[in-house]
Amino acid sequence: MIYVLGSINMDMVANVPYMPKSGETLSADKFYTNPGGKGANQAVAIAKLGGEVKMIGKVGNDAFGAPLKEHLSAFGVNVDFVTRAETNSGLAMIIVEKGDNRIILDKGSNYAITEKDVDEGLFDAKEGDVLVMQLEIPLEIVEYAARLAKSKNMTVVLNPAPAVKLNENLMQYVDIVAPNESEAEILTDTSPAGDVEIALTVKKLYALGAKRVIITLGGRGSVISEGQTITYIKPRKVKVVDTTSAGDTFIGAFVLKFAGGASAAEAANFASVASSVTITREGAANSIPTLKEVQEVIDREKC
């Protein structure tokens, strides 16, 4: 079983022709709300790609709370441990300009998750199960959950997004750390710009305590590292509409395949194809492809 402990947000998205300057008022080309949150998106990716997944998280007591939970459930995510907090739901204000996004978060109910929620959500977790986390919930809860998961011999996957400096309190329990390039830079003070810098970034992530490293590099693809090896995964070239939740798709798809017995390189290749489909569509959880859609691309393009 795969468990995702993380954020559930309502995304408020404005597509803009350009980023407004300070003091400027700009009309959006388009505005819409849709369900997101890095935790929720990763859980939806696992479910849409055919996996069994339990989400542990909190929605708010506002008008968004119930629909956010229903949305997860409709995609096949187990929401038995998605509970309601006495505060507003997590919100993400997303500005999309030419496909790239900038995100501002209101933590809301995501910061109401407690150790008790983690205990209850992981009550039946056992050796070989996987716990996936990000950093849109309190860091001390992530640390607590990682420790608990390791005491049950689970595999712990950390997507350190949004990035903060991490110490060994957490990293000693992390099996796979999976930042994007800007998060990797915050964690290591090294930008993974070229091969030499990528090797150095990977080395520094190992020094933090990670046992395996994945770095997603946007349009440059991704790298995975196990032991001394670094493997490059080429990106699939597509027309980019919106990159929101591309990273979440990659993490969910990778974890699903890797937990199912694929090698890290095979899992990353599948994840790369899945996220390439996500970025051809608008939105967060809704833009994540199904297994059938990914398989069609793999069969058609032999990738």
Ligand code: RIB
């Ligand atoms: O990774 C994309 C997600 O980040 C969005 O859905 C938004 O909610 C923020 O959490």
